[in-house]
Every structure is written in C-alpha cells, then in structure tokens.
Amino acid sequence: MKHAIRPTGIAIAADDRRSFLRRSGLVLSGSAIALLAGRESLARDEAEGAAKTSDIDILNTALGAELEAIAAYQVGAESGLLQKPVLSLAVTFQGHHRQHADLLAKTVAKLGGKPVEPRSKYDFPVARLKNQADVLRFAAGLEQGAVSAYLGAVPVFGNRDLAKAAASILGDEAMHWAILRNALGEVPVPSAFVS
Amino acid sequence: MTARRPATVLAGILLAAAAGSVPAATGAIATEGDAGRGKEIYARCGACHSLDYDRVGPHHCGLFGRRAGSVEGFEYSKAMKNSKLVWNSETLDRFIADPLKTVPGTRMGYAGIPDARERADLLAYLRASNDGPECSQMSAPRR
Numbered sequence: 001m002k003h004a005i006r007p008t009g010i011a012i013a014a015d016d017r018r019s020f021l022r023r024s025g026l027v028l029s030g031s032a033i034a035l036l037a038g039r040e041s042l043a044r045d046e047a048e049g050a051a052k053t054s055d056i057d058i059l060n061t062a063l064g065a066e067l068e069a070i071a072a073y074q075v076g077a078e079s080g081l082l083q084k085p086v087l088s089l090a091v092t093f094q095g096h097h098r099q100h101a102d103l104l105a106k107t108v109a110k111l112g113g114k115p116v117e118p119r120s121k122y123d124f125p126v127a128r129l130k131n132q133a134d135v136l137r138f139a140a141g142l143e144q145g146a147v148s149a150y151l152g153a154v155p156v157f158g159n160r161d162l163a164k165a166a167a168s169i170l171g172d173e174a175m176h177w178a179i180l181r182n183a184l185g186e187v188p189v190p191s192a193f194v195s
Numbered sequence: 196m197t198a199r200r201p202a203t204v205l206a207g208i209l210l211a212a213a214a215g216s217v218p219a220a221t222g223a224i225a226t227e228g229d230a231g232r233g234k235e236i237y238a239r240c241g242a243c244h245s246l247d248y249d250r251v252g253p254h255h256c257g258l259f260g261r262r263a264g265s266v267e268g269f270e271y272s273k274a275m276k277n278s279k280l281v282w283n284s285e286t287l288d289r290f291i292a293d294p295l296k297t298v299p300g301t302r303m304g305y306a307g308i309p310d311a312r313e314r315a316d317l318l319a320y321l322r323a324s325n326d327g328p329e330c331s332q333m334s335a336p337r338r
Contacts, residue, residue: 064243123250125245148239
C-alpha cells in the first residue's frame, strides 16, 4: 500500500489518495483531505476556531525544535569531533530534521499560520562537548526529548491527520535515538514503551 | 483545541495504570518525589527545555517562585504571560498534569504527565537541580 503522507511533502495525487482510502477503509475529514491535497483555501475554511489555532501552535513548537535540532547537528558536524561513519550518520539525521521542518512549515502556512523562523543564534552547551561521545550523548538527548515531545503532541492535535504525521516523525526520531544509543555502546532500545 | 478528548484521557489513564503507576491520574500531589527518577523523566522535556538556557521553551533554573511568562527576552504566548501563575509545587504539578487545560493557549502542545508519582519525581529533580551546581553556576539567564 502506498503511504498517504509522504515524508518529503504533504500533497498526494488524487488517484493515489482515493485508492488508499478505498483500500484502507479510512474516512478523512474534509479539512484533512484538503490539507493533504494542498488545497489551502478549503483547509483554512474548514479548520476553524480554537482547534486550528492550537494545531498551529503545536506545529510551530515542533518546528522550533526541529530547527534547533538542525542547528545542533550542524554544530556537531563542524566540531571536528565526529569521525566517519558517525559523521555521515549525523548529516543524514540532520537531513531528516530538515525534511520534518519543511513539512511542518508548509503545514503551518497551509493552515493560515506563520511558520517560526530559525533563531539567529542558538545557545548550545559547546563547552561540555569535548569528544565524539559527548556529541553523540548530546544528540541522543535531543532525539529522546523529541520522541517524548511528539508523543505528547499526538493526542492533543485537533486534526487526526496531523496527529498521524506527527506519529510518523516520532518513529523517525525514535530510530535516531536508538542508533545514537547504539553508537554510544548503550542498549539501543531500553524499554518496550517510550514515554 | 483547549481540552483533550475523554477517550484520550482514558487511554492515558489506562496506559499509566497498566504500567503500574501509583496513583495514576488522580490529580493528587505526591509530596515526596525521587530526584533520581525525576532526572530520567526530565529527559522527556529535552526537546524544548534545558536547565540553564532558553530553547524552544524557557530555562528551568530559578523556576520556583518565578511568575509564569516572566523570563526576560523569552517570547511567551499571551496565555502564559496573562496566566498570573507563580510557579511552585502546586502550580507546576497542575500545569504538568495537563498544560493545555491549565493554561489554554499555551504553546506547550503536550498532553501532560497524568501520573502523580512521576510528576512528584520530576518536581523533586527540578527542586534539586535548582539548588545544585548547574543552576548555581548560572550567573545570569542565557539565551
């Protein structure tokens, strides 16, 4: 089955979408379908009120965290502390965060909100990063926090399709966290549940 | 949306109860918390918060006794700035249990921690950290 939400964008072909819905038995709300199909005006009309405002706030908070993660991986990549293949891994993960940020920003805009911008300066604890393990541990902490943040966001989205998209990102962040833990020599998956 | 759906709340209660939480989602403040366990719980906050510098969320050093929405230079929601909350064990416990219900309009789009024991542990860690070296070395709030 093709995915209804592709990681690099929101829009899906109408034929794909109809086929997916027919086979899966899922029924999406009008606003969700409009959003996923890129019909901004319809999405704005139908996703009204406090629920839309809250969704925009949640998305923008997630976007802020993704932008910070991109900057953090940049610091790690430029630190000179990461050796291949860990360096390549960090750059790959940074690319994932760029894709998350791009999706979140486009979605905020399509809902009628203003996506937050990257900060001009991020205040990372660089003095505490003295070797590759320090950088990996710092990145792992960000990824673990991201897993928890998305887990806490999923149930509070008014739009269930946004919750689904957030859950998709959560899965990616959890894989990052596990790989980073593995690189640190820790148990990659420490428990059966994340919290 | 300013309140979670009943089904979501129920699911949270069931999950917490199934995991052996004590007492799950009662809303009661557990007076004694374990700072060691709280440190592990604080890791959940790590996407947005740090003790000694502002990130997507404000820093947590100096939290106790601070008026909500008052960290200089941090851009809060209007809801948080106007909440009139002062952070102490009671207000933090209430907020962490359900941020969106406690301060409707907060940008902290997080379902909360329904387990009173986990909240007590988290607050114990925050209290210990605020009295510890990481916060005492923080001469001035950093951004």
